[in-house]
Amino acid sequence: MRSLFRRLTLTAAAGALAVTTALIAPTFASEEAVVIPAPATDAQAADGLQTAVIAGGCFWGVQGVYQHTNGVVSAVSGYSGGSKSTANYTAIGTGTTGHAEAVEIKYDPKKISYGKILQIYFSVVHDPTQLNRQGPDTGTQYRSEIFATTPEQKKIAEAYIAQLNAAKVYKKPIATKLGMLQAFYPAEAYHQDYLTLNPRQPYIVYNDLPKIENLKKIFADNYIEKPTLVNAAKATN
Template sequence: MRRAFAVLIAAPLLAQCAPAQAENIVKLPAAAYDPAVSAKRATAVLAGGCFWGVEGVFSQVKGVISVEAGYHGGSRATAKYDLTHDGTSGHAEAVRIVYDPGQVSYGTLLRVLFSVVADPTLKNRQGPDAGTQYRAAIVPMDAAQRQVATAYLAQIGKGGYFRKPVIVPVERYKTFYPAESYHQNFMRLHPANPYIVRWDAPKLTALKRLFPGLVRGAPAP
């Protein structure tokens, strides 16, 4: 259930949840199956709970060119925050990552997602947020990404890194709809926001502690 506390920013008033429990922080192994990609640019769509933290962490990953918060899974008509936060739109809060496969692989992005951003054993919730809109999900853009995603989920599921089964779905790509402008770069622009301080800043700290070689000098736009 959502318990809202008001967050005043230079945009509409947003309602967020009170703390429950933090995600697991687990340094997962590199993807065993993660073939090289020759393209200079590729796109990944991932969901891992509230998109503020997901966008904030991936914007700090070396090789990431840009990250955009948005919605995936529902229709254009319901791709709005006020229609998504109640969990009936079909959308997940997600991010679209444009990256250089020569610097960071798709498997590495998945490794970061499940090591420091999202708990892959939770269904329709992450941290304090509950509902289908906060589900963790992998949305491959092509068959090659789907193979890497399926293999990595099997790898970490069999590795004994979690006490419960890994249940992350691999969803078919539909359309990614960018979120409202006030959601973009939210973690960087509002570092003192109570939700960011409690739930998302620790994820970025974990990224820097567990994977220092993946951290870029300045955030991606």
């Protein structure tokens, strides 16, 4: 089901921000980042842009993190795991469509590797040990899942999950699902660049902005201050 916290956050955007913040601020907080080793197996740098698709809870924060990551030229919120007919926010909110809130990341492999994208994903983007939930959001649409776009990506992700589990960097086993991408469907326009456009919303403040700070602190070499926005890219095309 769609979390009460997110519903209250969207209500706040309509004019009840102060009241909503007072009611829910003490209840929820962002997941803590975990400092983890880099993947032992990674892809080699290559020419041309490559694509990664991942899911790790609400796509607002996931998109926001990668929009602040150097080497990422595009991060788009959307849906993966279900059919085109149910790739919309209302339908996926039922938790019955097979979709996960996902983010499509296009990146320059000469500036950032697929392994580094996964390291950021497992460290600051979300808690990969949670099953079908992230923070205040519950349901299969908020699951942790990697949608590999190539067989090489799948092998790298499999090896990395095994590496992290063997190193016991988390208190519980990783619950992240892994499979090949079937399709990615961009989300509605109002979900794009949501973190940047709504920095004062309580959900963003308590769940997502700390992820950006963790990226800046833990992955300083990969952090960029100015986000690479979807709407900015459209404006220049």
